[in-house]
Amino acid sequence: MKKVYPDAAAALDGVLFDGMTIAAGGFGLCGIPELLLAAIKKAGTKDLTFASNNAGVDDFGIGILLQTRQVRKMMSSYVGENAEFMRQYLAGELEIEFNPQGTLAERMRAGGAGIPGFYTKTGVGTQVAEGKEHKDFDGETYILERGIVADLAIVKAWKADDTGNLIFRKTARNFNPPAAMCGKICVAEVEEIVPRGSLDPDHIHLPGIYVHRLIQGEHEKRIEQVTTRKREDA
Amino acid sequence: MPWDRNQMAERAAEELEDGMYVNLGIGIPTLVANYVGDKEITLQSENGMLGMGAFPYEGEEDPDLINAGKQTITELSRTSYFDSATSFGMIRGGKIAAAILGAMEVAENGDLANWMIPGKLVKGMGGAMDLVAGVGKVIVVMDHTSKHGDSKLLKECTLPLTGTGVVDRIITNLGVLDVVEGGLKIIECADGVTEDDIRAATEATIV
Numbered sequence: 001m002k003k004v005y006p007d008a009a010a011a012l013d014g015v016l017f018d019g020m021t022i023a024a025g026g027f028g029l030c031g032i033p034e035l036l037l038a039a040i041k042k043a044g045t046k047d048l049t050f051a052s053n054n055a056g057v058d059d060f061g062i063g064i065l066l067q068t069r070q071v072r073k074m075m076s077s078y079v080g081e082n083a084e085f086m087r088q089y090l091a092g093e094l095e096i097e098f099n100p101q102g103t104l105a106e107r108m109r110a111g112g113a114g115i116p117g118f119y120t121k122t123g124v125g126t127q128v129a130e131g132k133e134h135k136d137f138d139g140e141t142y143i144l145e146r147g148i149v150a151d152l153a154i155v156k157a158w159k160a161d162d163t164g165n166l167i168f169r170k171t172a173r174n175f176n177p178p179a180a181m182c183g184k185i186c187v188a189e190v191e192e193i194v195p196r197g198s199l200d201p202d203h204i205h206l207p208g209i210y211v212h213r214l215i216q217g218e219h220e221k222r223i224e225q226v227t228t229r230k231r232e233d234a
Numbered sequence: 235m236p237w238d239r240n241q242m243a244e245r246a247a248e249e250l251e252d253g254m255y256v257n258l259g260i261g262i263p264t265l266v267a268n269y270v271g272d273k274e275i276t277l278q279s280e281n282g283m284l285g286m287g288a289f290p291y292e293g294e295e296d297p298d299l300i301n302a303g304k305q306t307i308t309e310l311s312r313t314s315y316f317d318s319a320t321s322f323g324m325i326r327g328g329k330i331a332a333a334i335l336g337a338m339e340v341a342e343n344g345d346l347a348n349w350m351i352p353g354k355l356v357k358g359m360g361g362a363m364d365l366v367a368g369v370g371k372v373i374v375v376m377d378h379t380s381k382h383g384d385s386k387l388l389k390e391c392t393l394p395l396t397g398t399g400v401v402d403r404i405i406t407n408l409g410v411l412d413v414v415e416g417g418l419k420i421i422e423c424a425d426g427v428t429e430d431d432i433r434a435a436t437e438a439t440i441v
Contacts, residue, residue, distance in 0.1 A: 102322025
């Protein structure tokens with residue numbers, strides 16, 4: 001079966017529908033599936049629920065889908081960098097479910113691993129715990145969190161072979177593996193697709209079993225906060 | 235003289251022992267890294283990195299290498315990378331020895347509030363709830379009082395909580411306090427600050 005598609009629009013053909021849930025990889029603007037997000041914008045799919053740690057900025061990342069009002073709900077841990085997001089949220093046009101960051105990552109991992117729920121101490125005694133089952137183990141209280149299974153996962157990796165084995169680069173790995181795992185279908189965009197046999201099997205970060213469709217493309221890879229230090233005088 | 239931001243960070247660095255894996259929050263906690271001296275402290279960035287290095291030189295920024303505050307950083311010879319589920323697995327699993335975090339309020343039972351103010355823009359808790367629930371020791375670095383002089387060390391938090399009974403030690407501009415049975419215990423005073431000064435500036439029960 002051929003996994004490699006010519007471009008993002010082709011790779012998403014037939015998998016998008018209004019009201020669907022999409023798990024997206026990335027942390028801030030680092031390691032986000034920018035080409036697939038642009039293609040979803042172009043496709044005009046509406047009423048989307050996104051499980052994604054962040055919501056991008058106004059003109060990049062998931063932010064571009066907020067501008068076009070394609071997003072109905074966000075499941076995120078931190079959404080601070082997006083003015084349009086805040087405007088829609090305060091106006092009641094956008095729903096947000098705040099998830100602690102580790103809970104969100106584990107919900108994706110668990111959903112992808114066939115685990116419908118798990119207990120965690122994170123959030124006990126806070127707003128996050130309201131309405132959730134509490135259970136004591138060994139004298140400590142935990143809450144039940146549900147695994148996430150998304151209709152579609154969109155992720156960004158550094159390199160892939162044509163069978164979908166993925167390698168990520170530095171901190172651009174972040175939410176991409178758990179997001180990929182929890183999708184019924186996963187589409188990955190990478191900077192380079194190499195022939196099978198050219199990646200060391202011991203160095204694969206995400207096995208191709210999780211990846212159904214694949215594209216290669218040019219990435220902008222925008223930096224959210226450039227922070228540097230001065231060179232000391234030699 | 236109460237401690238300034240850098241002195242608070244320097245005092246917080248004394249809490250760290252050679253060989254520790256530590257997570258530093260945004261703000262004053264970030265400055266703690268400047269004061270670890272010869273101790274080998276491995277900093278975790280919860281977006282998926284152990285062994286966080288300094289900011290890059292201008293022109294050497296890498297968009298694939300950022301910290302949890304989304305700033306560009308560098309790697310070290312001992313750095314490792316991993317995904318977010320693994321990252322919070324090591325946090326939730328108690329493998330990270332300590333987290334040094336900022337706070338809006340701390341209560342005398344160790345409750346911590348540092349993620350939202352009702353009525354103001356809510357940006358989210360990020361990884362704060364996971365960190366305080368999971369790491370070995372939670373050290374809070376914060377101003378003792380608000381700009382209006384009100385104590386931020388309270389009998390009960392007024393803001394929505396990040397965690398309940400999670401704080402172990404508080405380092406403020408006035409001194410160091412531990413959360414113990416029945417309230418807060420003064421461990422140390424900043425230079426020129428007396429225990430009476432701390433008592434006068436604190437709403438929480440001092441035991």
